[in-house]
Amino acid sequence: MTTTPAAAPRSRLEPAPIPRRDFLGLAAVWSAVVTLAFAALGALRLPRAAVVPVPSRKFRVTLPEALAPGEPFVPPGRAVAVFRDAAGVFAVSTVCTHLGCIVKRDGAGFACPCHGSTFALDGTVTKGPAPKALPWLAVAKAPGGGLVVDEAKVVPPGTKVRV
Amino acid sequence: MTGMQRFGANLRALPVRVKESVVRTGRPTTDRSRSSFVFGNVFLHLHAVRAHLWTFRWRTTWGLGIMALSAFLVTLGTGILLMFYYKPYPEAAYWSIKDIHFVVPTGRLIRNIHRWAAQVMVLAVFLHMARVFFTASYRTPREFNWVIGMGLLAVTLGLSFTGYLLPWDQLAYWAITIGANIAQSPREITDALGVTAWFDPGGLQKFILLGSEDIGEEALIRFYLLHVMILPLALAALLGVHFWRIRKDGGLARPADADRRLGDAGRSVYPVFTDAPEKTYHLAAVVRGTSPAVGGAPERTVPSMPHLFYAEAGVFMLTLLVCVALSLVSDAPLKEHANPAVPENPAKAPWYFLGLQELVAYSAFMGGMGIPTIVLLGLTLIPFLDRETEGTGDWFGGPGGGALVARSAVFGLGAVIAVETIAIRFGWIREWWPGAPQLLITFVNPGTLLALAYALWSIWCVRRYDSTRAGALGLFTCFLCGFAVLTVVGVHFRGPNWGFYWSPASWPGH
Numbered sequence: 173m174t175t176t177p178a179a180a181p182r183s184r185l186e187p188a189p190i191p192r193r194d195f196l197g198l199a200a201v202w203s204a205v206v207t208l209a210f211a212a213l214g215a216l217r218l219p220r221a222a223v224v225p226v227p228s229r230k231f232r233v234t235l236p237e238a239l240a241p242g243e244p245f246v247p248p249g250r251a252v253a254v255f256r257d258a259a260g261v262f263a264v265s266t267v268c269t270h271l272g273c274i275v276k277r278d279g280a281g282f283a284c285p286c287h288g289s290t291f292a293l294d295g296t297v298t299k300g301p302a303p304k305a306l307p308w309l310a311v312a313k314a315p316g317g318g319l320v321v322d323e324a325k326v327v328p329p330g331t332k333v334r335v
Numbered sequence: 336m337t338g339m340q341r342f343g344a345n346l347r348a349l350p351v352r353v354k355e356s357v358v359r360t361g362r363p364t365t366d367r368s369r370s371s372f373v374f375g376n377v378f379l380h381l382h383a384v385r386a387h388l389w390t391f392r393w394r395t396t397w398g399l400g401i402m403a404l405s406a407f408l409v410t411l412g413t414g415i416l417l418m419f420y421y422k423p424y425p426e427a428a429y430w431s432i433k434d435i436h437f438v439v440p441t442g443r444l445i446r447n448i449h450r451w452a453a454q455v456m457v458l459a460v461f462l463h464m465a466r467v468f469f470t471a472s473y474r475t476p477r478e479f480n481w482v483i484g485m486g487l488l489a490v491t492l493g494l495s496f497t498g499y500l501l502p503w504d505q506l507a508y509w510a511i512t513i514g515a516n517i518a519q520s521p522r523e524i525t526d527a528l529g530v531t532a533w534f535d536p537g538g539l540q541k542f543i544l545l546g547s548e549d550i551g552e553e554a555l556i557r558f559y560l561l562h563v564m565i566l567p568l569a570l571a572a573l574l575g576v577h578f579w580r581i582r583k584d585g586g587l588a589r590p591a592d593a594d595r596r597l598g599d600a601g602r603s604v605y606p607v608f609t610d611a612p613e614k615t616y617h618l619a620a621v622v623r624g625t626s627p628a629v630g631g632a633p634e635r636t637v638p639s640m641p642h643l644f645y646a647e648a649g650v651f652m653l654t655l656l657v658c659v660a661l662s663l664v665s666d667a668p669l670k671e672h673a674n675p676a677v678p679e680n681p682a683k684a685p686w687y688f689l690g691l692q693e694l695v696a697y698s699a700f701m702g703g704m705g706i707p708t709i710v711l712l713g714l715t716l717i718p719f720l721d722r723e724t725e726g727t728g729d730w731f732g733g734p735g736g737g738a739l740v741a742r743s744a745v746f747g748l749g750a751v752i753a754v755e756t757i758a759i760r761f762g763w764i765r766e767w768w769p770g771a772p773q774l775l776i777t778f779v780n781p782g783t784l785l786a787l788a789y790a791l792w793s794i795w796c797v798r799r800y801d802s803t804r805a806g807a808l809g810l811f812t813c814f815l816c817g818f819a820v821l822t823v824v825g826v827h828f829r830g831p832n833w834g835f836y837w838s839p840a841s842w843p844g845h
Contacts, residue, residue, distance in 0.1 A: 219543045226548050249676045270699055271516040273509065273678040278832065285680035286513060287696035288833030299766050300833075301697055301780075303523045303773045 229324035260332035263309040270302040385636040389589040398650035399463035405654035406456035413449035423559035428503035447662030472588035478718035497562035508673035517703035590728040689825025697780035733804035743809040747816030789813040
């Protein structure tokens, strides 16, 4: 062990040289910290699988012949209302934009059972906490008759398809 | 002695040696041996060796903390039993609950007890929080234990929420739907600002909860994991710290003059130093305070064993009795199998979330995330913002006292009833001005106005009584009133399409 002579007090601007052991120790600690931080960053990807299986959002629908103009037709088990009027057919989602309950035909429009939002038949909000109008969904003519509704594809309100 | 003789002697001494190796302090018959017993036992030593007589008055605690713990232990035991038969998979979950109810011997009773104990736990946690607040027991050095308590409240509510999702019935499915969309509700803000495309914390939160775009097997297994593993472990860890700190903070909070006020009434104080001393101490190390109390107990304390243990066991048995009795007369509900196409009408959360559901019915983001965060944060900060000492350990202690609490209750009830009446009778901004921007509705709705009114009342209390404790008393009382009224409105006065009805009997038929 070497003895060092008592050093003159140093100013803050020229600090004492760091001992080699301290330097190595600090380097080891910070290496470990950085490694753990990067490992944790990588683990943040864990909650989201690389492939998320999602059922097909497209489905076929055939409107009943007797469907009155401007009246919604809800295919069984689907959260979509399909309309037919003079300008063509269109589809409006029935998933409430507030918290995801399924709205039902009620009075002059749709009503949500969970928190009381109401919508006009064209999807605009008339009452309650829903922040946005019900989105219109893409409708296309299906080969061989009938329609195909794509729940994953939102179209601007007013988009109607001639059939 | 031959080897065989020694072996025989060891064999005969086996029961005694095993017993001595387990319990090293012998039979706890004297105060000192009882103290050693408590001190040397890993579970019991969460208690201090001695407890102050103030602890034992009913009106000090009403046993609420131990009641919450007891209910947790009951849910823990019954929950482990339920795990034998419950299958966390969408196609199987509902039918496994049916099996537990109808096929598994005692399954129905165990599930009922689990459910009732959970209800008792939520109620006890709320009342315990109110007790600690109103007796001003959150003060130095107990600030951090109050913060831990807030964590326990959040975990308790998380356990309840994840628990009622598991049966995969209609309530479960629509509760997950609503819960996941509340997690997504920051979109209410980001959509209004038009930045959702590249900054979407709401969508991320929802995806982390559900593990998929849709509610299905990934969502169920995540909630199951939270319910049976992550949250119980978190609760147990926080509980350990919570109890340990009670001991380290010097037992339950009590008034500075508790000894004098106890007077001669109540239990006589056990003599402490009746045995000959086994060790010598520096006097300064034993006695705190200004003068040593020679020949008497340091304070008006009694040994935790058996007095505190009897009290705790009594509360535990009472809690168990309540849970079992309720379970015998009322079954845990199970609705129809989850149907993603048709929500229930009305779809109601359990009672302790119905106040939130009422707020969510004005704005998803403010009601579901904004206001709960503000309330939880405000409650957490109370011990750091009120640093006074007057009234510690007394019910409604502090400047203003019971009169202030009564006034605040009148104001709190009046404000919440007024806001609800306006919203129910006249509707809200969207009905008056259909084109109102969403941010206006998010930030100006009955929930935020109520929070603002309560905050202003609290500031008025601080000024009127020149006391931060008065402000805290006013705010907390208002919070309790608001919570109670919103809960009652949600439970009793809301019907189909979340409309207002004077009683469920007047709901329209379907």
